Amino acid sequence: MALRTILEFPDPRLRTRAQPVTRFDAALGTLVADLLETMYGAPGIGLAATQVDVHQRVIVIDVSAEHNQPLVLINPQILAREGEASSEEGCLSVPGIFDEVKRAAKIRLRAQDRTGAPFERDYDDILAVCIQHEIDHLDGKLFVDYLSDLKRERIRKKLEKERRERVSHAAAASPGSARRAY
Numbered sequence: 348m349a350l351r352t353i354l355e356f357p358d359p360r361l362r363t364r365a366q367p368v369t370r371f372d373a374a375l376g377t378l379v380a381d382l383l384e385t386m387y388g389a390p391g392i393g394l395a396a397t398q399v400d401v402h403q404r405v406i407v408i409d410v411s412a413e414h415n416q417p418l419v420l421i422n423p424q425i426l427a428r429e430g431e432a433s434s435e436e437g438c439l440s441v442p443g444i445f446d447e448v449k450r451a452a453k454i455r456l457r458a459q460d461r462t463g464a465p466f467e468r469d470y471d472d473i474l475a476v477c478i479q480h481e482i483d484h485l486d487g488k489l490f491v492d493y494l495s496d497l498k499r500e501r502i503r504k505k506l507e508k509e510r511r512e513r514v515s516h517a518a519a520a521s522p523g524s525a526r527r528a529y
């Protein structure tokens with residue numbers, strides 16, 4: 348297993364549309380293990396392969412406090428959406444920034460596990476939000492795209508300034524914070 352580097356907004360590689368996974372082989376197993384290690388290490392509650400510059404439809408999520416409930420979703424597809432919920436989101440690719448985003452409150456999801464076995468399941472609350480956020484990554488979309496142009500530009504400038512000042516990713520993400528990024 349290895350930690351991978353997380354791309355940060357406005358890196359154009361984050362705009363790549365990921366391709367479906369067709370081979371459930373050892374390389375996929377390594378990618379999943381690396382994504383989990385990188386997500387837990389960040390720390391974050393979700394990570395899409397796109398964020399580590401691998402353009403395959405793979406996401407990992409773990410919203411548990413103990414980091415013992417990893418959810419691995421390959422080729423995830425939202426079959427149905429219900430209701431609306433607004434919550435404060437953060438993203439490991441937009442470190443230190445949190446803002447309200449409106450999404451479906453409940454989703455019906457079809458995906459494959461890391462062995463390729465298909466399943467369908469309903470999700471709500473934070474898992475529904477997180478899954479929608481991560482699928483957006485696979486489609487080259489970021490949560491800041493839901494904000495106003497003015498806000499997004501302000502965020503871009505803030506992150507560029509921080510990078511210039513060599514503020515480390517770890518410091519910007521403040522691990523002690525109750526806010527969680529994905």
Ligand code: NI
Nearest residue numbers: 438439440529
């Ligand atoms: Ni994210």
